[in-house]
Amino acid sequence: MKNAQSDSIYACFDVKMQQAVPLSQLKDMWAQVEQQVGSLEKEKEWKQDAIDGTVVYYTDLKFQRASLRFLVAFNTEHKVSGLRLLPVPPEEKPLVVPFDSIHLEESPVEVVTGNYKLPGILTRPKGKTHLPIVILVHGSGPQDRDGSIGPNKIYRDIAWGLGAQGIAVLRYDKRTYVYGKASVPEGKDITPEEEVIEDAVSACQLAASLPFVDKQKVFVAGHSLGGLLAPLIATRCPSVNGLILLAAPSRPQDDILKEQIRYLGSLNGNTDEALLAQQFQQVKASAPQAYWDYLNKYAPVMTAYSLSIPMLFLQGERDYQVTMQDFSMWKLGMFGKTNATFYSYPTLNHCFMEGTGKSTPMEYNHPARLSEKVIEDIAK
Incomplete structure (x- = not known):
């Protein structure tokens, strides 16, 4: 994405993704992001999570004016079935119930x-x-x-x-x-x-x-x-x-x-x-x-x-x-x-x-x- 190698990314997409995101749209995607939020300053390590049982991989990216989460999902053939940039969600805090020291x-x-x-x-x-x-x-x-x-x-x-x-x-x-x-x-x-x-x-x-x-x-x-x-x-x-x-x-x-x-x-x-x-x-x-x-x-x-x-x-x-x-x-x-x-x-x-x-x-x-x-x- 950073190096504008959109052909390589497109080749990794599954059929549905190729239909949903044409190559022409993919070429301009990163440039449009940087135009809106500024240049990329820092990227964090990759992590994984699950959404409805599907494993997704993500990294949080810090741009000049905002932080975005870059999310990738793969299908069983290891083709990319999802690719999204979202605002980084607020950090989850442990659900601490205070100890009932009265009773x-x-x-x-x-x-x-x-x-x-x-x-x-x-x-x-x-x-x-x-x-x-x-x-x-x-x-x-x-x-x-x-x-x-x-x-x-x-x-x-x-x-x-x-x-x-x-x-x-x-x-x-x-x-x-x-x-x-x-x-x-x-x-x-x-x-x-x-x-x-x-x-x-x-x-x-x-x-x-x-x-x-x-x-x-x-x-x-x-x-x-x-x-x-x-x-x-x-x-x-x-x-x-x-x-x-x-x-x-x-x-x-x-x-x-x-x-x-x-x-x-x-x-x-x-x-x-x-x-x-x-x-x-x-x-x-x-x-x-x-x-x-x-x-x-x-x-x-x-x-x-x-x-x-x-x-x-x-x-x-x-x-x-x-x-x-x-x-x-x-x-x-x-x-x-x-x-x-x-x-x-x-x-x-x-x-x-x-x-x-x-x-x-x-x-x-x-x-x-x-x-x-x-x-x-x-x-x-």
Whole structure:
């Protein structure tokens, strides 16, 4: 565009674009822009986002008199299917809801497992006793106590939301977030045992020991990987009286990973099976074989079926990471069990945030809050 190589750009257009934007119009486009807003002074790095499930690429350009966003979209044949110059939208600010210091209080806690000490925080209604308590168990990856993803803090949303409903919440930094590679002794391969379960059991024991907690109302809320492992955590910790499984996988990990990779590839029009297989192997190589072996031996649905405590299964229908197929398998596996309740939400994604169209990883970069409906259902 800058070098007026309009023939090259036109050749990259798909048929619809070539019909919509004739070559003669393309030749004058950049000159007209500079005539209106002055010469180009600075261009920022390229980023990507998604509009209704279509991946678009953009860079923000600073001209003398205005800033414009240069947006390009491609079709599945990698031809340009959209090209636009728009005003740069105002910067999105995180949706911060102020902490209700009148009705709630927060205090630091430490979840201790052997030599591992994890800083955490306890949220509770002020001056109340005999409280139900929820222990939040993270998804995969090194996550902090707030479940921070982009500008969003989904576990903090749950803690503050449940606190407002008279429920205490314990959340803590994950071991892999605090200790990294030192999360297991040197020479030992990490498994979900060290990554999640040991510390979750310690957190449950801590929660049950708190003087203001109703010992008959200790609940574990596991998100994603935490939801997958929640039934196993309950078998290890008799003080747990109920489970909330948020977007919990129920199928073999290999099946889920392949499905995720294929879905993400489809957003960019990538259907090359060899490349997808290579990406799958890269994901598998990010954890030792002992990690995957542990998950392959674990039977989450059967473990959950063996439990007599109440279980609440929650699922966003726009979730591409853990899908409605997983939710259906939980339902099928719990058939006939009166202690299992199921809710799904048509407009929510993997982080239980609102959206429209196909869910994409880029939507986590936009400020949002975990759905109030989900918090209400957990509280009930």
